[in-house]
Amino acid sequence: VGSEVKLSHTAAMILQAIEAGHIYGLSVMEASGLPSGTVYPALRRLESDGLIRSHWESQAIADAGQRPARKYYRITRAGEVTLRASQKRYPLLTRLFPSSAEGKA
């Protein structure tokens, strides 16, 4: 895994969206404009490649909000390295979604 993984533009876009704070599937869809049939398979592929990690929201929090628990995605260290490499490959990627660090600044 790591920097050797070469992502397609779509996969890089989804990874960039997750890093930018869009941490669940629907949010990635809304941010990227990609359909569900593209986003969810890509999320699974990225997860199996070790570039993102998923976890389920606590049931107690979901119950408090009277809604179902969601599955959240988080970028891993390997994912960050791959994303940096992808940003060099696709220079316009950072302009699509400003990263969370940039957003805070």
Place this chain on the structure above:
Amino acid sequence: MPRRVPTAILRSAALLAPAPARAEWLAEWTAELWYVERDATAFCLGSFRDALSLRMRSFSLRRAVSLDSPLRCLLLLSALAASALVWAVVCGDLLLPSQPDAESKQFGIILFWMYLESFLVLLTLNPLGLGEYPANRDAPSLPIRLRRWVFLAGKIVLFPPIVFFAAVALAPVFPAAAWALFVGLIAGLRWVFADQRRRCPVCLHFLSHPVAIGSPAHTLFQQHGTKVGCARGHGSLFVPSAPTSWCAAQSWQYVDRMRGGNGEPRAAAAVEPTAPRKDGDSKAAALKARHGGQAAALR
């Protein structure tokens, strides 16, 4: 807001997802659907692509061609027979007559005789017996026991076309195709019976977890061989390492249903050593006790 159509779409798509991951997959999509405000149907249609990609990723060629499942075994044999037929028509110039004429009938009779001969040849090389499967109180119902014979008959019927059409396809480039057909029939029949012997008579899946029983130095009145069990807990099969007068063929022991129902693990009953044939023989009883200890140690 009732969302019957999107939910139905998700449930249909879930059937495409691999079974171990299905519940979590459906939970994620259902949770996401809860937040979708518009175009819920379009959103859910994407689930088919997701489920299919998940299925493709979990696809294993080894598992796909595995013959463990009896249904898959028969389907694979059917697929091989169909492929061999196409191969014979394309490469072997096989002509399929619209109406059977005298020549094709004669050819069919020759083939049938060849098939019977292969049975006889196999009988001299290898016994066709399947072993002892006692129909005692622990045995399953008759329809379940009959399934085993139907499966055997299915294999016996399905494999000759594979060998025949393969021989026809090879005939233009291989002059001894008739001999290849004969040898192929014998080898195929041998496989059919060998395959049947290593299956559970109840669920028809392969037996597993072999355990060595006894030792070659103490064979008098003692079982020496291998015991294999059904992973689904239907019983165990003892395969003697060498046929003896008291244990000539492999013998199946159904799991004791009474013991299974009293809270004891069924698997434990399944690997219980079989009783010696000569009841009342004190030596055999003593050996049985020792044999039980060995089996427990091996376990």
